Amino acid sequence: MVEQxxxxxxxxxxxxxxxxxxxxxxxxxxxxYVGAGVGVLAGxxxxxxxxxxxxxxxxxxxxxxxLGDRARRGVTARRQKPESERRKKIIAxxxxxxxxxxxxxxxxxxxISLTAFAMVTAGLNRQQVIVWQAITVVVWGVLFGALxxxxxxxxx
Numbered sequence: 001m002v003e004q005x006x007x008x009x010x011x012x013x014x015x016x017x018x019x020x021x022x023x024x025x026x027x028x029x030x031x032x033y034v035g036a037g038v039g040v041l042a043g044x045x046x047x048x049x050x051x052x053x054x055x056x057x058x059x060x061x062x063x064x065x066x067l068g069d070r071a072r073r074g075v076t077a078r079r080q081k082p083e084s085e086r087r088k089k090i091i092a093x094x095x096x097x098x099x100x101x102x103x104x105x106x107x108x109x110x111x112i113s114l115t116a117f118a119m120v121t122a123g124l125n126r127q128q129v130i131v132w133q134a135i136t137v138v139v140w141g142v143l144f145g146a147l148x149x150x151x152x153x154x155x156x
Contacts, residue, residue, distance in 0.1 A: 010043055017044055018052050025056020025141075028111035032057035032141030040148030050145035057112065057137045064113035065130055068120030075121070090122045099124060103132035107140050 012020075021044065024035035032053045039049025094102050099119065106115040116133045120126050 017042065018048070021049055021052045022056040025053040026060045028060065028113050031060070031107070031112050032137045033107065033144035036141045036145035037148035037151075040145055040152060046145050046149045049148075050141050053145070054137055054141040057141065058134060060113040061116055061130070061133050061137060064117040065120050065126060065133075068117040069126055071117075071121045072123060087122050090118060091124075094119065094122075094124060099128045100132050100135075103129070103136045104139065107136065112136055112140070 017039075021035045021039040021042075024030045024038055025032050032050075035053025035056060036046075036050040039053060040046050042049075044052075097105075102119070103112075103115065106112065110118075112133055116129055119129045119133075
């Protein structure tokens with residue numbers, strides 16, 4: 001399978017290969033970890049594939065935080081009623097584990113960009129969310145880039 005993927009992707013121009021990995025990095029639930037792994041398995045050098053996937057995921061993260069901040073402002077401007085149960089649950093979990101742990105563990109349950117959106121919309125500190133979600137993007141991207149490199153070395 002790895003050889004077939006390499007043969008298929010190697011026929012593409014290098015810029016298109018990198019663009020594909022970048023786009024995978026933007027897509028929720030694929031993000032930096034799938035983008036890095038696919039890029040490496042497709043024959044793109046591990047550092048380049050991982051970097052491009054991470055940059056794509058950081059773009060999605062920035063958009064998610066911006067949208068979450070806008071949504072939060074709209075909700076608080078109109079809020080006349082008590083907090084929702086969903087918001088209370090999110091705040092309780094983050095209060096229990098903190099933004100760093102919630103950020104690093106969240107990709108096992110939910111997309112990084114969606115987690116950031118939910119955290120910012122819930123009213124958590126935007127800068128703290130950005131920093132820890134960016135760290136999460138890098139950690140997961142590097143981890144899956146390394147796993148992809150290991151799979152390539154085993155397959156060849």
